[in-house]
Amino acid sequence: MKILITGGAGYIGSVMCEVLLNEGHEITVVDKLLYGPNSLNHLFYNQKFNFIKSDVRDFQNYQREIKKSDCIIPLAALVGAPICDQNIEESFITNEISVINLFKKLSNDQIVIMPTTNSGYGSGKKNQIFDENSKLNPISRYALQKEIIEKKLMRRKSSISLRLATVFGSSPRMRLDLLVNDFTHKAYKDKSIILFEKEYRRNFIHIRDVARCFSHCLDNFDMMKKNIYNLGLSDSNLTKLELCKKIKKYIPDFVILSKNIKKDLDKRNYIVSNKKIELTGFKTQFSIDDGIIELLKLYKSFKYYENGNI
Template structure:
C-alpha cells in the first residue's frame, strides 16, 4: 500500500476508493510504531494526493478516537477526539486528511464482531464468546468499561450505503455501530450467558486492562440517512457459537 506506482495504477480507473490496508488495534501498532504511521497514515495521505477530484473515497476509521468519554454522555461526531493509543492517533490524523481532501466519507467504526474465514479472536465479542464456548469461564478487568459494537456484515453494508447515498452523505464523518449495543464488559458477558448458561465470568479485584477506551456512542447521524443494521448482539453471539463448533483457534487468530 506504500508503493506509489502500484497504488496509482490500481486506483486510476476506480469510481470509489475504500482503503482497507491497515495495522489494526492498539497492541499491534504499539509493537510496530513506524509501520503504523507509514501504513495507517502516510499511505492514506498518498491516496488522497493521487486520487482525482471526481473519485469517491470512503475511509474506515475507528471510534477509538473518542478514547475516554464523559460518563453518561454519548459521543457524537461533534465530540472531541481524545485517543489513548498510537492506533487512535494515526487513524484520527488519516481521517482528517481524507475529510480535508473533500469528496469523501469517513466511517468511525465501532468494535467489530462476527464470523470471517480467518477469525479475529482479539475482538472483544469474538474473544468472550470463544472463551465462553471453549473454557466456560473468563476473568475480566475493569468490567464497567463500555464500548459500542457492530457486526462485520453491517460494516460492509455501511460502505454500500455510503456509495449509494454519496451525494447527501459526503464530506462528513459517521459513527457506525448498534444504537442498542453500548455495553460494558459485564453486560456483554450477561448477553453471552443467556445463550451459554454454564458460562461463568468473574471481575478481578486487582489488575487493569491496558485498553483504556471507555465511552458510549450515538449513531443517529448515519441512521438518519436511512442506514439500518441487520445484526444484533444476540444474533451475532448465536452465529459465533455455531462457528466455533466448526472453526478452531489457529496461529493467525491475533491471539
C-alpha cells in the same frame, strides 16, 4: 462502480468484497496477505474481481488501478493498539503516510470511503454520549493515527469517514482479538473469563452491517459526502459485564470473574450515538445476539486457539 480496496483480504475486507460484488461493482483488492492467502478464494470465480498481491506502499504495482477507480476504500493497516505499539515505524508508514500519499494521487472526484474508529473518543464521563461533534481524545498510537487520517480525509471533496464501533461476526479471515468474538470464544472454549475494567462501556457493530453501510454510502454519496458518521448498534452500548451476561444466556455454565489484571490501551469507555447515520436511512440488520449465535456455531465447527493479530 470500479472500486479499489486496499487490505481487502482482511477481516472486514473479505466480507465487504463479497457484499459489493453482489451489488454489481467491479472490485480490485491490493493486499500483502499478512494473515495468509485463503480469505478471498471464494471470489476468484467472479469476472468482476481482481487481486494484486502487493504492499500498499509500493504504488507502482497498482498505479493503473488507482487511476481508473471511481472509489477507493483504504482498509490496509496494522489494526489495533497492541500491534501498532509493537511495530511503531511500520504502523506509522502503513496507517498514516501511505494513506496520505494515496490521497495525493487521487483526483477530487474520486470517492474515498474510509473506516476510522470510535476508540478516539477515549473515556467518557458517566452517561456522557459521544456524537460526531464531540471532541476526540485518542490515547493509543493506533487511535491517533486514525484521527490524523480522518482530518486529512475531511479536507477532500469526495470523502466519507465511518467511525466504526468494535466489529463482531464471522469472516474468512477470522479475528479473535475483537471483544464479542473473543468473549464468546472464551465462553465456549474455557467456560470462564476474568474481566478487567468490567464496567467499561463500548459500542458494537456486526461485520455484515459494516459492509452494507459502505454500500449505503455509495448509493447515497451526494447526500452523505464530506461527513463523518459513527457506525454502531444504537441498542448496544454495553459494558463488558453486560456483554458477558448476554453470552451466558447461551452458555449457562460460563463463569464470569473480574480482577483488574490489565488496562485497555485505548481506555475505551463511552456511550456512542449513531443517530446521524440512522438519519441517512441506514438500518442495521444484525443484533449482538445474532452475532453470539453465529459465533458459537462457528466455534463449534472449527477450533481457534490463537488470538487474531495480537
